[in-house]
Amino acid sequence: MNITSAKYCINLDTNENQSIKATIDGVEMFVPISEGNTHYDEIMRQVNAGTLTITAASN
Amino acid sequence: MSDIRFEGWLHRSGTGGVYQDSAGNVGIASTQPQTRLDIGNGGFQVGPTGIATVTTVNTTNLVNATQLSHRNIIINGAMEVAQRGTSSTSSGYQTVDRFRHSGTGWDAALTQAQGSVSSGTTPYTEGFRKTFKLTNGNQSSGAGAGDQLSMSYIIEDQDLATSGWNYLSETSYVTLSFWFKSSVNQTFYVVLESKDGTSRQYSFAITPTGADTWTKVTHTIKGNSGLQFSNDNGEGIEIYFLLFYGTNQTTSGHTLNTWKTTSASDQAPDMTSTWFTTNSATFELTGMQLEVGSEVTPFEHRQFGDEMARCKRYYNKVFDAEGQSGEKPASLAVYETNSALTTIFNFPKMRVVPSLDITNGTNKFMVRSNSVSDHFDTMSLRYGTTQTAEIVASSGVSGTAGYGGYLRSADTDVYIAFSAEL
Numbered sequence: 358m359n360i361t362s363a364k365y366c367i368n369l370d371t372n373e374n375q376s377i378k379a380t381i382d383g384v385e386m387f388v389p390i391s392e393g394n395t396h397y398d399e400i401m402r403q404v405n406a407g408t409l410t411i412t413a414a415s416n
Numbered sequence: 417m418s419d420i421r422f423e424g425w426l427h428r429s430g431t432g433g434v435y436q437d438s439a440g441n442v443g444i445a446s447t448q449p450q451t452r453l454d455i456g457n458g459g460f461q462v463g464p465t466g467i468a469t470v471t472t473v474n475t476t477n478l479v480n481a482t483q484l485s486h487r488n489i490i491i492n493g494a495m496e497v498a499q500r501g502t503s504s505t506s507s508g509y510q511t512v513d514r515f516r517h518s519g520t521g522w523d524a525a526l527t528q529a530q531g532s533v534s535s536g537t538t539p540y541t542e543g544f545r546k547t548f549k550l551t552n553g554n555q556s557s558g559a560g561a562g563d564q565l566s567m568s569y570i571i572e573d574q575d576l577a578t579s580g581w582n583y584l585s586e587t588s589y590v591t592l593s594f595w596f597k598s599s600v601n602q603t604f605y606v607v608l609e610s611k612d613g614t615s616r617q618y619s620f621a622i623t624p625t626g627a628d629t630w631t632k633v634t635h636t637i638k639g640n641s642g643l644q645f646s647n648d649n650g651e652g653i654e655i656y657f658l659l660f661y662g663t664n665q666t667t668s669g670h671t672l673n674t675w676k677t678t679s680a681s682d683q684a685p686d687m688t689s690t691w692f693t694t695n696s697a698t699f700e701l702t703g704m705q706l707e708v709g710s711e712v713t714p715f716e717h718r719q720f721g722d723e724m725a726r727c728k729r730y731y732n733k734v735f736d737a738e739g740q741s742g743e744k745p746a747s748l749a750v751y752e753t754n755s756a757l758t759t760i761f762n763f764p765k766m767r768v769v770p771s772l773d774i775t776n777g778t779n780k781f782m783v784r785s786n787s788v789s790d791h792f793d794t795m796s797l798r799y800g801t802t803q804t805a806e807i808v809a810s811s812g813v814s815g816t817a818g819y820g821g822y823l824r825s826a827d828t829d830v831y832i833a834f835s836a837e838l
Contacts, residue, residue, distance in 0.1 A: 358508060358518075366796050369755065369810055376772070376797040382508030386835065387772035387797035387807075393649070395837055396771045 358382060358399045360409055367414035377411060467711075482580075482709040488716040489575055490514075491726045493594075493704035495546040498530040499724075499733045499833070509837050512548040513727040514569060515701075521563030521662070524553025531700050539595045539630050539702055543717050547597075547700040550659065552691065559689030561662040567701060570838040572767065573612060573652040577645040581708045585639045589710040592655070593634045595703040600691040601627040604699075605658045605672075605684040608637065611651035613644035615678035619670070621685075632703075634712040640675035649767050651838050655706075658684055659699055660692035725764065732762050732770070733833040737825040746832065749783045749823040751815040756783045756790070757798065757808040758823050762834055765802045770834035772797040772807060780830050783813060785821025790814060795832075805834060 361380045366387065368375040377388040381396055388396040403409035435443040443449030446457045451469075453462040461469040478484075497513040504510035505525040507518050512530050531549030533540045550567060582588035598604070601624055608618045618640075624631040645652050661684055670685040691697045703715050735746045749758040762770070775781075776794035783790050792812030799806040815821065 368798060370752075375799070378796065382510065383504075383506035384508075384510075384773060385776055387774070389769045389771065389797060389800045391769040391800070393768040394771060395768075396835070 358396075360400060360403060362412075363400055363404075363409060364412040365414040374414060482707070482711075482713075485716070487705070487707040487713060488718075489571060489579055489590075489706040489708075490569065490704045491730075492723050493702075493715070494544055494717065494723070495530060495548045495702050496720055497724050497727045498546075499727065499731055503527060503529040509731070509835070512546070513731060514837075515548045515567060516569075517550055517565070517567045519564035519566055519660075521560050522553065522565065523556045526553050526565070527551040533702060537630050538632075542703070542715065544595065544702045544715075547702040549698060549700045552694060552697040554695040555693055559660060559662060559692050561664045563660060563662040563692065564665060565659045565692060566661075567657040567659070567699070568654050569704070570654045571652040571706070572838060573645050573650045574647045576652040577647040579708055581639065583639040583643045583645065584641050586641075588639045589636050589708075591634065591636045591707055591709060591712045593632070593703070593705045593707075593712045593715070594701060595630050595632050596622065596624065596657075597628060597630045597698075597700045598624050598691065599628050599696075599698045600694055602688050602690050604691075605661075605687065606633075606635070607656040607658060607683055609654045609656065609678060610643050610645070611654065612646050614642060616640065616642050616675045617678045617683060618675045619672050619684050621672060636710050636712075642675065642677070657699075657701065658687065660689055661687055728762075729764055729767050730837045731833065731835050732766060733831055734760055734762065735825070735830070735832040737828055737830040739828045741828050743782065743784075743824040743826055744830075745822060746781070746825055746830075747823040749785070749821045751783075751785060751813070751817050751819045751821065753817045754813070755808050755810040756785075756792075756813045756815060756821070756823070757806055758795075760805050760807060760832065760834075762803050762805070766834060766836035767802070767838070768836045769800045769802055770805070770836040772800075772805065773831075773833040773835050774807070775825075775827075775830045775832075777827070777829075780825070780827050781809065782824050782826045783809065783815065783821045784824060785815050785819045788815065791826060802836070807832070 359382050363379040365374040366376045366378050441449035444455045446454045451461040451463045459471045492514045495512045498511050505527050509516045511528050517528050529549045531547035533544045581590050603621050603623045610616045622633050666684045666686045667682045668686050705715050737744050747758040749756045779791035790813045792809045795807040795809045798808045
């Protein structure tokens with residue numbers, strides 16, 4: 358899985374991170390913050406490996 | 417009554433009576449028995465391994481050791497469903513549902529596509545019309561030791577755990593069958609990799625009968641005490657079709673046709689790189705079936721709608737403008753302050769909480785409310801479950817909070833989809 362960007366999206370009501378906007382294999386996806394989702398698990402694997410950084414949300 | 421054994425039967429001509437030839441084959445009302453037992457010149461035959469061939473079976477009750485329907489564990493094995501599209505130069509899941517290509521180290525992108533089976537070929541006459549097809553790019557720097565290129569399919573854990581395969585037993589089997597065609601006549605390898613517990617791999621070789629010639633492969637795989645499949649929605653087995661793995665992942669002494677603990681450096685025998693280094697080389701796959709038992713059965717053709725429903729557990733395109741211009745209805749929406757949102761229901765429930773895959777471009781969507789239209793570019797995922805998702809447009813909209821409205825597409829390429837792939 359080739360992930361070239363990742364950025365948190367914020368919930369404007371709660372001001373909390375609601376999903377991750379990521380480009381995965383060339384396709385832009387909004388990934389839920391939910392274990393078991395293959396995209397989320399791979400994003401976190403790459404973050405933990407130090408090969409990917411999730412950019413903070415911009416209001 | 418005591419047993420009767422006929423020995424040294426006399427030869428006679430004709431088609432009547434009981435007849436044993438010099439090879440030991442017995443015929444009843446047969447001119448010349450062609451198998452161990454042959455009744456009526458092929459009407460009922462039993463071969464040396466106990467396989468019976470019968471012209472017609474009329475029965476009140478038919479009891480079978482393996483199931484008669486839903487035999488094929490593979491979803492979309494005939495490659496008919498391609499919700500995402502029919503051609504892409506990206507890796508991953510991009511075209512034929514449930515099938516992907518992946519790897520690393522190539523110089524030029526490959527094209528994956530939903531291909532077509534040509535009329536007149538044997539797969540075509542057996543009802544196959546579509547393929548999962550890879551076309552190579554120009555790998556100008558040649559094949560490297562770390563290069564990888566494969567097509568693959570992942571079986572969900574619970575579909576193996578509940579398949580009826582007693583996978584811990586070496587006397588219990590599954591049989592994998594498929595058609596493949598390669599423009600380069602070389603040996604490739606198929607690798608099954610279990611994902612639960614200590615990962616194990618099983619590999620076997622496939623060689624086409626000729627370049628650009630469809631070849632049917634049937635391979636029976638026994639269980640192993642080291643296999644583990646949980647009854648859950650995780651990964652069970654990934655079936656890889658290796659088009660090229662460099663020597664960092666292979667060994668000359670690799671052992672085929674047996675389960676072994678997965679080793680990243682010993683996944684297959686050393687491979688020839690001819691396909692990988694041939695610009696525009698093609699590889700196509702169709703008719704993939706994995707079934708419980710040691711005998712292959714004919715491919716279980718399923719109707720398009722049935723196969724589509726199965727695919728939607730993993731990828732569900734809930735809206736597609738289908739190339740049509742003008743505004744098309746997508747959903748109902750409601751305004752909040754500075755945002756418009758809608759709830760979408762996924763049927764069937766998806767495997768896990770899915771990712772949102774949605775068009776993003778200038779004024780691709782619009783929401784019409786209170787006689788006013790707002791155009792906006794895309795939406796994002798707010799909340800989700802395996803069945804429902806709340807998606808929101810939080811920029812480009814300025815309606816009045818509390819008003820309802822219609823969410824519409826505003827371009828020919830607009831879609832909304834959810835991905836819960838393995």
